[in-house]
Amino acid sequence: MNCNLLANINNPIDLRKLPENQLPQLAKELRDFIIDIVSKKEGHLGASLGVVELTIALHYVFNTPEDLLVWDVGHQAYGHKILTERQAVFHTNRELNGISGFPKRSESPYDAFGVGHSSTSISAALGMALASQLKGEINKQHIAVIGDASIASGMAFEGLNHAGVTDANLLVILNDNAIGIDPSIGALKDYLTAVKEGKNPKQNNIIKSLNFDYSGPIDGHDLPKLISELERLKLVKGPKFLHVITTKGKGLQLAEEEQVKYHAPGKFDAETGKIHPKDESHLPPKFQDVFGHTLVELAQKNEKIIGITPAMPTGSSMKYMMEAFPKRAFDVGIAEQHAVTLAAGMATQGMVVFCNIYSTFLQRAYDQVIHDVALQNLPVIFCLDRAGLVGEDGATHHGVFDIAYLNCIPNLIIAAPKDEEELRNIMYTASEGLNYPIA
Structure with a gap:
């Protein structure tokens, strides 16, 4: 042999x-x-x-x-x-x-x-x-x-x-x-x-x-x-x-x-499979983690807050809300169009909906953002993760179109928080009640 x-x-x-x-x-x-x-x-x-x-x-x-x-x-x-x-x-x-x-x-x-x-x-x-x-x-x-x-x-x-x-x-x-x-x-x-x-x-x-x-x-x-x-x-x-x-x-x-962890584990020992620990103590927290923890903080004070993600609870840190409030956080599977219109339906009933979708994945729900949310002026809060260039994943995953494709939609506020503190503040403001949808 x-x-x-x-x-x-x-x-x-x-x-x-x-x-x-x-x-x-x-x-x-x-x-x-x-x-x-x-x-x-x-x-x-x-x-x-x-x-x-x-x-x-x-x-x-x-x-x-x-x-x-x-x-x-x-x-x-x-x-x-x-x-x-x-x-x-x-x-x-x-x-x-x-x-x-x-x-x-x-x-x-x-x-x-x-x-x-x-x-x-x-x-x-x-x-x-x-x-x-x-x-x-x-x-x-x-x-x-x-x-x-x-x-x-x-x-x-x-x-x-x-x-x-x-x-x-x-x-x-x-x-x-x-x-x-x-x-x-x-x-x-x-x-x-x-x-x-x-x-x-x-x-x-x-x-x-x-x-x-x-x-x-x-x-x-x-x-x-x-x-x-x-x-x-x-x-x-x-x-x-x-x-x-x-x-x-x-x-x-x-x-x-540990199938979630080993989807893309970073560097690890080829013999044992043990992941090499990264020293991230000097790094600021990830934007998605700030989002996830802030959402839980806001949801504790406001029972109308809902979280929605299409199959990205870990990547978007919606998992924290799913753990804290399992009845108020929804993973809808790989269904971006459904996620957006589900959020719109909830918003008609006075719920404060945080719909968290990767920038490139929201492209798949463009009609729903326009037709179901913006034209009806429903205050859905879109939180777009992975905006900008995302390195190794390449062209299919670069979130470079969101400002261009959202900018032409009427009734929609666009905010690009410069840091974690501004992200927390804008999430708070949005959760208090806006008259328009916001991304």
Whole structure:
């Protein structure tokens, strides 16, 4: 047995030359490679470790890049990048002039679609599949890999709804690990958990009801099972759906145990997984923590205060309010449009709503800000996190448009507090009651 298989694999053509019984060894080497680089260079860890076997199986069975593979969000695409001609430059991941932390069309023909924000994969892959059909490319495969947090978003449902009335050659793979950045929430997550635990009758299948050929759930770390199921699905016509169960952080014990912390853990010990402590005693508090603690302080004095976040309780520090006032703080999942209009609905009833959304994510709810909040002059308080340039995450996450896109909306106050004290003051003023919405 070759002592290092990965070193000899430059692309999926090399991968397909391996006998199937050597793939588990390759999976171990690929995990070790990701852990080694990310431990030194930082980046997204848990998501990529969870899909190592799935990544190998997809490139082994399908003829990428001719067959088109779309990774939703792309946090989990490190293994994909390493197997597709970027192993030698993977150490430059998320660095200036290095490779992107997300799939990017201009970087590689294997990156079929640029991602970074969630829930776009089904629509994009369906668009590709319908285009292939029109061009007479009937044997071409189109695969969307989407997580259980991302599939709960409205856009993913729009894609599924359309795909179900086509005969497009589309395979949707649900990578179900019950966690996005924070644990997944919502009725769909509860349904998927019931399916995994065998508590749902076979006929009660939401995906089958949408005209998909559903199979699973199967173990996403069992390479022979994955390969045989993907080989079978290659021959099935029309929209198909494979439910795969994985463990985020697989292969690094601490990352499996503390999945939120190891989503993007910073630098850590590659052997033990222990995160190297950062001395942040000399640094001012993070803006989001000042926001989170101030919100709790205000909510203690004003029972009308509500907090809303679309799937970012830890990143936005809304978690403090969720812990202190669980009935008055809502994580609505990856659903920015819903978050904004939910806030508007609450504001009509006299509630003081702090709607906390990352700058780039609010772009996805632009119509709701205009139509549901500003035109009705509802005093929703938008708190936009991650405004400005955000370094390693790159173009998809730079919050550089918010002042431009909000400035043209009538009835909306824009405030950019210069420091933590000003942030606290403006939160207090807003909570006392404004006649307009504020960002």
